[in-house]
Amino acid sequence: MPPKKAIAFGKIGTFGQLTIGSNRDVKKDDDNKGGFGKFSKNDDEFVSEPTKAVEEAMGFQGFGKGKTSRDFNLDSLLEESKLVARERNMKKIAEMEAAAAEEAAKKDQEDLIGPPMPPPPAPEPVASTAPKVKKPKDDSDEDSSDSDEDDLEKGIPASLEVNLNHGTKPVSALSVDHAGARLVTGSVDYDVKLWDFAGMNSTLQSFRTIRPCECHPILDLHYSITGDAILIISGTAQAKVVDRDGYEKAECVKGDQYITDMARTKGHVAGLEAGCWHPRDKQEFLTCSQDGTCRIWNFADVKQHKGIMKCRSQNGLRAAPTSCTYNRDGTLIASACNDGSVQMWDHRKMFVNTSVLIRNAHQPGTDTSSIVFSYDGRNVATRGGDSTLKLWDIRQPKSAVHSADNLYSRFTMTDCIFSPNDRLVVTGTSFQKGESGGKIAFFDRATFQRVYDIDVPKTHVVRTLWHPKLNQVVVGGGDGSVHIYFDADKSFNGAKLCIAKPKKRIRPHEGMSTVRVITPHALPMFREDKPRSTRRAMEKARKDPVLSKQPDLPIGSKGSGGRVAASGSTLSSFIVRNLGIASRIEDEGNPREAILRHAKEAAENPYWVSPAYNKTQPKPIFQALESEDANEEPDSKKTKTT
Numbered sequence: 001m002p003p004k005k006a007i008a009f010g011k012i013g014t015f016g017q018l019t020i021g022s023n024r025d026v027k028k029d030d031d032n033k034g035g036f037g038k039f040s041k042n043d044d045e046f047v048s049e050p051t052k053a054v055e056e057a058m059g060f061q062g063f064g065k066g067k068t069s070r071d072f073n074l075d076s077l078l079e080e081s082k083l084v085a086r087e088r089n090m091k092k093i094a095e096m097e098a099a100a101a102e103e104a105a106k107k108d109q110e111d112l113i114g115p116p117m118p119p120p121p122a123p124e125p126v127a128s129t130a131p132k133v134k135k136p137k138d139d140s141d142e143d144s145s146d147s148d149e150d151d152l153e154k155g156i157p158a159s160l161e162v163n164l165n166h167g168t169k170p171v172s173a174l175s176v177d178h179a180g181a182r183l184v185t186g187s188v189d190y191d192v193k194l195w196d197f198a199g200m201n202s203t204l205q206s207f208r209t210i211r212p213c214e215c216h217p218i219l220d221l222h223y224s225i226t227g228d229a230i231l232i233i234s235g236t237a238q239a240k241v242v243d244r245d246g247y248e249k250a251e252c253v254k255g256d257q258y259i260t261d262m263a264r265t266k267g268h269v270a271g272l273e274a275g276c277w278h279p280r281d282k283q284e285f286l287t288c289s290q291d292g293t294c295r296i297w298n299f300a301d302v303k304q305h306k307g308i309m310k311c312r313s314q315n316g317l318r319a320a321p322t323s324c325t326y327n328r329d330g331t332l333i334a335s336a337c338n339d340g341s342v343q344m345w346d347h348r349k350m351f352v353n354t355s356v357l358i359r360n361a362h363q364p365g366t367d368t369s370s371i372v373f374s375y376d377g378r379n380v381a382t383r384g385g386d387s388t389l390k391l392w393d394i395r396q397p398k399s400a401v402h403s404a405d406n407l408y409s410r411f412t413m414t415d416c417i418f419s420p421n422d423r424l425v426v427t428g429t430s431f432q433k434g435e436s437g438g439k440i441a442f443f444d445r446a447t448f449q450r451v452y453d454i455d456v457p458k459t460h461v462v463r464t465l466w467h468p469k470l471n472q473v474v475v476g477g478g479d480g481s482v483h484i485y486f487d488a489d490k491s492f493n494g495a496k497l498c499i500a501k502p503k504k505r506i507r508p509h510e511g512m513s514t515v516r517v518i519t520p521h522a523l524p525m526f527r528e529d530k531p532r533s534t535r536r537a538m539e540k541a542r543k544d545p546v547l548s549k550q551p552d553l554p555i556g557s558k559g560s561g562g563r564v565a566a567s568g569s570t571l572s573s574f575i576v577r578n579l580g581i582a583s584r585i586e587d588e589g590n591p592r593e594a595i596l597r598h599a600k601e602a603a604e605n606p607y608w609v610s611p612a613y614n615k616t617q618p619k620p621i622f623q624a625l626e627s628e629d630a631n632e633e634p635d636s637k638k639t640k641t642t
């Protein structure tokens with residue numbers, strides 16, 4: 001086959017202009033001679049003019065006469081579409097974030113037990129030795145200070161109160177678990193009571209009472225971070241750990257009191273003063289004793305202490321710690337001693353030297369009853385036995401940041417606490433002669449002004465606790481009562497669960513259920529049928545006087561009825577008929593005839609007296625009976641018988 005020839009079109013140029021309209025003149029480009037050329041017809045043949053019928057049918061006249069084509073800028077269109085898409089995406093993202101935030105808020109509100117943690121307060125001013133200059137107060141300053149005090153006062157849950165009765169002796173220890181479900185109280189009467197807010201009703205009774213340390217007063221109680229164990233500090237040298245139901249789990253070992261070096265003993269050798277759990281480790285707890293040491297224990301192995309810290313006075317002698325605690329993250333251990341000092345050790349290092357030492361924090365010779373860290377960890381509050389409350393900055397511990405005086409206390413267990421929002425410092429006071437009762441004093445942390453007081457009538461305030469989740473203030477009184485203060489709107493659960501729960505009423509038919517013996521392998525004739533309805537069985541048992549244990553009816557007005565009705569009308573006749581006389585004798589019968597009725601039997605078969613005197617006793621002669629018709633003779637004419 002011959003090879004195919006390629007089709008050559010020549011040089012492709014521009015087409016000529018084809019104008020359709022009223023103008024019939026066609027301009028030709030003479031220079032443009034390339035391209036496809038002409039196939040068949042001339043350019044003039046393609047010129048046409050629309051007819052009138054076509055114009056009327058299509059609805060226009062001419063094909064764009066006098067109009068120019070529209071120019072499209074692709075870059076501007078692309079930018080506009082990008083802006084529109086970006087705005088649409090931002091709007092969708094904002095809507096999705098709002099919906100997610102709303103769902104998270106609802107979920108948090110359902111799961112949250114207590115109020116959320118407030119934002120951290122403003123940094124406290126560092127104490128300095130320079131004299132303070134009082135600035136003149138403007139009206140704006142007074143208004144702002146009044147508003148701040150009003151805000152602090154509104155945050156205190158003190159509108160409602162519930163009283164629990166522990167006993168008659170002072171409540172020296174109390175603690176609430178982290179979930180806020182249970183409360184434990186201890187007293188100097190050696191008893192520990194467990195309270196369950198969800199299980200209590202309006203009677204406010206504890207569900208268990210234990211005496212874990214025999215005849216030793218309870219000085220301190222603490223729930224672990226998980227709430228499954230309770231640390232009990234008593235007057236003995238051995239601390240105990242019980243579970244949340246009061247059953248003993250562990251007891252610390254006692255040291256050898258004849259060893260001088262306390263580091264070589266396995267435990268305390270003197271009475272305990274205080275103790276607490278580690279805030280992060282559920283196996284570790286801390287105790288302090290009068291032997292001058294603070295010891296760290298492991299719950300899994302209480303046969304020997306895990307670490308020991310020796311408290312020393314300024315002259316190098318032994319100082320007895322009166323209270324101890326951890327900071328909020330467990331990296332610092334603080335102890336207040338009876339020489340007025342406050343000593344702190346770093347938990348991450350060896351307990352050889354103190355990391356923070358405050359000498360003469362309180363008056364020497366007094367018992368500093370409490371030491372507590374703030375939630376942010378920058379400040380420490382101490383409650384001294386010299387009727388003072390002081391706030392310290394651990395960054396510059398040379399002098400106290402603030403101090404409050406005239407806070408009288410009779411007990412060595414009076415403590416101080418920080419509010420959950422870290423803006424208030426709270427402590428309790430005892431009443432003196434002429435006062436009506438103790439008080440709970442609230443101090444502003446920034447200025448240490450006394451913001452608010454709660455009067456507790458006719459009792460001393462020994463222990464104080466402000467739970468962050470429940471937002472309720474629990475107070476242990478000197479008369480054995482426990483006061484719980486809360487607010488209807490700001491507090492959650494806790495005492496609110498039990499005050500509105502009525503006392504359970506026992507229905508009468510609940511006590512009439514009979515014991516049913518189940519014998520699955522018994523024969524049909526001995527098998528007890530299962531009652532189809534418990535209610536019908538109870539009603540049937542109620543009608544039965546034996547099953548229902550019906551009491552005896554009282555004696556009626558006519559002398560009948562009662563348990564003695566079958567034997568006689570009175571109790572005396574019942575005794576005579578059943579106990580006094582062996583055989584029944586009619587009241588109308590002759591007693592002489594009744595005796596002589598047995599004369600023949602007694603003569604033939606003597607049993608008691610007659611056999612002994614049968615040979616020596618003369619024969620008895622009885623007077624014969626005379627008839628009623630015979631004339632009776634006088635007594636002087638009757639024959640005498642010897």
